[in-house]
Amino acid sequence: MDDWSPKLETYLDGELSASEMRTLDAHLRTCPSCAADVLSLIQTKRAIQSAGKRYSPTPEFRERMRKSIASKPRRSPIRMWIGVTAAVALLLVVGFVTSSVRQQQIERQQTFSELADLHVATLASANPVDVISTDRHTVKPWFQGKLPFTFNLPELQDSEFTLVGGRVTYLGQAPGAELIYQIRKHQISVFIFQDRAAGRGLESSSQSQKELSFNIESWAHDGLRYFVIGDASGSDIHALADLLKKAS
């Protein structure tokens, strides 16, 4: 059994780690000797606390201080302190909000530029896709056992898009699907990842953006994060995104 006695004071100061706190809580219920120690330590703590509140400033000193501080700045000391405190609080809040917004932007930029790289690398490859098929009923099952999630692909008969094929890809150490679609001569990549792995800095609602003059659209649905990226026009990207949203 662990010897808790050296830790009892730290425990009462509330400074043990959460897991140690829980373990010790449980231990105290079964160990009368430790429980008795804790009780006497609490009593000492209380005694020191009340004995420690021993001195208070005299009214004269309080008044003297008030005047001496008031005579320096033009504003009254209390208003000055309120002003200072408010300014500090405001700085903290603004700092926090802007830094978290900024952080989000940076993360979004990083994700988008990584995807642009993946898209370019795929198109530059001699074998851009590992499953070559225009049939979504061939492409989708090919991912079985290769990815920890599944997804639906749209029916394309009435659209200008054709499915070229798909491959497994990775973003931020997480596996995902990359599907290549074609419209006229443009090739478009559709990336599907788990949202918790790839959604850094992204909101769940639809977002579109230009990255290195690629058009990108991204959204989250049912825990999956979709990206559509390509050199096709923004409206083509959007049309393909719409088809995917309807299918999923």
Added chain:
Amino acid sequence: MPLFDQLYNFAHWLAQDRTEAEDLVQEAYVKALKGFSSFQPGTNFRAWMYRILRNTFLTSRTGLKPTATVAIDSDDSPELPAGLETPETILIDNSQHQLLQAAIDALPVHFREVLLLCEVEEMSYQEIAETLSIPIGTVMSRLSRARRTLRASLQQKLVRT
């Protein structure tokens, strides 16, 4: 004036003299107002104020007295003998209040301050570390030694009375 009463109490414990405590508090507030630009937003305001007060004390006449500063580096000195624990329930008795205050007063200043910041000001170890400009590990060892020293001296006092 934020923290006025608490700072005064702490100053009086450090200086052990009313006039000197008043001087300390006054000087600390003047320094704080002048040096407000040195306060970094996002850091602990209370720790900052106590640090100013304590630094003021350390450079004051009382603070520079050898009796006050001796043993500041004694965190590594040999452990106190164990087995001095007394039934601490004895302390609940209000008549022991003064005995306890005398025992705290008798502590070396680096024990007294860490104990008061923890028990009276209820600062976290992190805040104490910031106030005293020492690592958290030192806060913990110093606090534990302060408590043991206090217990030992209380026991002696109880035996004598």
